[in-house]
Amino acid sequence: MAIQHQVGRKIRAALLQLHSIAGLVLALLLSLIALTGVTMSFEDEIVDHLNAGIMQVVPRTTPALLPDELVSRLKAVPDAGKVAGITLSSNPSAAVHIRFARDEQGGRPSSLYVDPYDGRVLGVPRGEDFFAMVRRLHRWLLISGDARGWGRQITGIAAxxxxxxxxxxxxxxxPRRASSVKMWLKPNLTLSGRGLHRSLHAVVGTWVLLVYLVMAITGLWYSFDWYKDSVVWLLARPHVAAVKMQLKQPRLSGRSEPAQPVWFDRAWSTLLREESGGFARVQLTLPAGPGTVMRIRSWPKDATLESERNEFRIDAVTGQLISAERYADKTLGEKAIASVLDIHRGAILGWPGKLAFMIAAALMPLFAITGVLLYASRRKLQRSAQPLHGRLVPGE
Known part of the structure; x- marks a missing residue:
């Protein structure tokens, strides 16, 4: 019994050391990641509110312009840049959202909202650049290279x-009385100093433990390819996992493809035929490289989450449908893969989930501060408990 008790004390001492070192090293970084996450919690609602005046148009009886005509009319807009994607809506009152590709310096021009009936520019969305910067800080710490830089690995290590x-x-x-709800969830505010810090740290940690665990597990998806590949292998059907791996494969540098003009209209026509008008919103994205296969995302009218979308690969030159991945056809595991972002920010539970995750993230600085204070007070107690000769330096 005495040996077991001694082993248990050593294990707890080792865990305390691990807990303290990890907390000290990561306290500031985790607080930064958490607070930027708080800022983005209701990004969509904030951006929609800020830009309500340019996201809506007066419906007309004349048909809306085709995507290629909209793009051609943007050539008259100074510094518009090269169009990378278009978001269209089945709502006749919705404006068209145009996104641009990065320039040679790596910067991306601000997107535009345009009138779908005449191509008139309605304005630059407010708040978009701010949230893009916050997102880069949250995911990649503003380190150069973005998703290809070291930032994603650092945030992964933090997770x-x-x-x-x-x-x-x-x-x-x-605790010894593990069944006591009060012991787990109620802080002892009658204490002061180290006792209060310990009570707050332990109880706040209990409150947010499950949320933080979900955030960390899903956050790893964006940091490590080996983690993403493992999740896909585990949760997706073999043929679906094989297709996803195939889409990730880089093109062979030794095989150069002839440059071909890639436009939107043929892919758009194929998408309309496939969806039969059952979509609420469609996002068409041009290929980033020399290929001609366009990625298209389509959200059904009854979709309530960003992840509830259909994905198509369509050859923009021939209009041929390469692949169709419909959300309704996915297994539970494949839906979980598609919903990683919604799970990560709590949106899978609706706005109450987003609010709960936002509050939990906002508590990270309190959690970090109490942890640092506990470590400092513990070190102070250890120093005061040392014998005098243990505190002497050489020469004294």
Missing amino acids: LGLIAMLVSGLVLRW
Whole structure:
């Protein structure tokens, strides 16, 4: 019994060391990632509110312009840049959203809303550039290279560290009366100093543990390719996983393809035939490289989440349908893969879930501060408990 107790103390001491070191190293970084996540929690609602005046048009009896005609009319707009994608709506009152490709310096011109009936520019969406910067800070820490830089690996390491802290913290937190709800969820505000810090840290950690675990597990999806590939292999059907892996394969540099003009109209016509008008919104994205296969995302009219979309690959030159991936045909595991972002930010539970995840993320700085204070007070107690000769330096 004495040996088991001693082993248990050593394990707890090791877990405390792991928990403390990970917390000290990652406290500031995790707080930054959490607060930028808080900022983006209701991004869609904020952007829609800020741009209500340019996102709507007066419906007309004349037919809307085809995508290629809209693009050609943008040539008269100064510094418009090369069009990379178009978002169209089945709502006759909705404006068309035009996105542009990155320039030679790596910058991306601001997108535009245009009138679908005459191509008139309605304005640049307010808040878009701000949220794009916050997103780059959240995902890649504004490190050059964005998704191809070191930022995504650093945030991934932070997510792994958070998981280690959550697991070790739960073990260290486990009370003798584990069935007591009060013990788990109610902080002791009558305490002060180290006792109050410990109570707040432990109880707040209990409140947010599940949310932080979900955030960290889904956040790893955006940081490590090996993690993403493993999840796809585990949750998707074999033929679906094979297609996803095939789409990821880079083109062989030794085989150059002739440059071909790629436009929207043929792919748009194929999409209309496939969807039969059952969509609410469609996003057409031109291929980034020399290929001709266009990616098209289509959201059904009854979709309530960003992840509830159909995806098509259509050859923009021939109009041939290359592949169709419909959300309704996915298995539960494949729907989970498609919903990673909605799960990550709590949107899978509707606006109450987004609010809960936002509050949990906002608590990260409190969680970090109390952890640092506990470490500092513990070090102070350890130093004061040392014998005098243990505190002497050489020469004293």
